[in-house]
Amino acid sequence: MSHISILQAIVLGVVQGATEFLPVSSSAHLVIFQNLLKVNVAAGQIVAFDVCLHIGTLFAVLLALKKEISVILRGFFVPKENSIELDGGFSETNSRKAIWLVLIGTIPAVIIGFSLKDFFERLFASTLSAGAALIITGFILFATRFVKRSETSLKDMKSKHALAVGLAQAFAIIPGISRSGSTISIGLFVGLKKELSAKFSFLLSIIAIGGAGLLEWKNLRYISQGNFMAIILGTLSAFVVGYICVRWMLVIVRGKKLSWFAFYCWIVGLLTIYFYGGFGFIK
Numbered sequence: 001m002s003h004i005s006i007l008q009a010i011v012l013g014v015v016q017g018a019t020e021f022l023p024v025s026s027s028a029h030l031v032i033f034q035n036l037l038k039v040n041v042a043a044g045q046i047v048a049f050d051v052c053l054h055i056g057t058l059f060a061v062l063l064a065l066k067k068e069i070s071v072i073l074r075g076f077f078v079p080k081e082n083s084i085e086l087d088g089g090f091s092e093t094n095s096r097k098a099i100w101l102v103l104i105g106t107i108p109a110v111i112i113g114f115s116l117k118d119f120f121e122r123l124f125a126s127t128l129s130a131g132a133a134l135i136i137t138g139f140i141l142f143a144t145r146f147v148k149r150s151e152t153s154l155k156d157m158k159s160k161h162a163l164a165v166g167l168a169q170a171f172a173i174i175p176g177i178s179r180s181g182s183t184i185s186i187g188l189f190v191g192l193k194k195e196l197s198a199k200f201s202f203l204l205s206i207i208a209i210g211g212a213g214l215l216e217w218k219n220l221r222y223i224s225q226g227n228f229m230a231i232i233l234g235t236l237s238a239f240v241v242g243y244i245c246v247r248w249m250l251v252i253v254r255g256k257k258l259s260w261f262a263f264y265c266w267i268v269g270l271l272t273i274y275f276y277g278g279f280g281f282i283k
Contacts, residue, residue: 004049008037009230013237016053017060020209020238021202021245023141023181023261024268026057028130031175032272035127049231051213056235058209060242061202068199072098088195089154097154098203104159105166105200106207112170126175131272133176138265140185141178145259152191154200162200164190169204176269179205181261184253198253202246 004012015033019026030050039046062069068090075095085091090098152161168186172179180201187197252258 004039004045004227004230004234006230006233008039009049009234010237011037012039012049013053013056013234014241016050016234017057017238017241017243018245019178020054020057020205020242021061021180021249023137023178023184023249023258024265025130025134025137025172025176025178025181027175028134028268028272031127031130032268045227049227049234052231052235053238054209054213056238057242058206058213060239061205061209061246064243064246065199065202065206068203071095088193088199089157090199091154094154097157101154101157101159101162101200102203102207105162105169105204106211108163108166108170109173109208110211113173116173128273129174130176131269133174134265134269134272137176137178137181138262138269141181141265142259142262144185144188144256147188150188150191150193150197152196153193154196157192157196157200161187161190161192165192165197165200165204169201169208178265179208180249181258181265184249184258188258194253194256195250198250202249 012030012033015029016026018024019029030053034046068086068088071084071086071090071092072095075092076099078092165183165187168182169179171177172182183201183204184197187200188194192200252260
């Protein structure tokens, strides 16, 4: 088969939109579902399709955090001494600090991503390793049950907090390690308030998703006329589901229910390992 079908595209779009922001690893699920759906197209075409799905989720998080982004941008250009504070501590007063912390949090993923590029590409080719990493994600999420009350707001957040969350994001380049799950969890572990931990994670995702898309932008030339409608519908699915899941995640984190997803990760991870033949990793 030389084309992605409309059904395959919509299913993968829904999977990308949901798992990019829910703490269950989008990379692992895309690897698993591409195998389950028997997507069989040229490497350039599948990369182009993945780029479009990520564009959908990028616009989803931009829309979901439009208030926070608007406040940060207004405050960056015209700082105010006193301004309305949103959940998580975002305000025009501390907008420049927010941007600085996001940049610090992005550095580890950039350094580790480029220096270990070949290693991560090998991992992306292994469905088995994605299943094993999902189990690790489950333990990270389950550990949030034991986090004590988090009190650090954006006003009191330090560079060390941003760096810790950034290291979690770098670790999450491994397929099966949830980016949102690990970054939000580490944010809670280092004492960030629940709303700040979630929103800071999503702000980091804007640069992560956008940067990954730019690196693979050249592959959009592989989009063929036969795949065009499927890609449009897949991207739209990723956008709609992604927006819903960002809003839902804010409710989940606020309600201390992040650990519930650990059981899902364990089940899917074990099933993946079972069906793909044992505990060997990369051949």
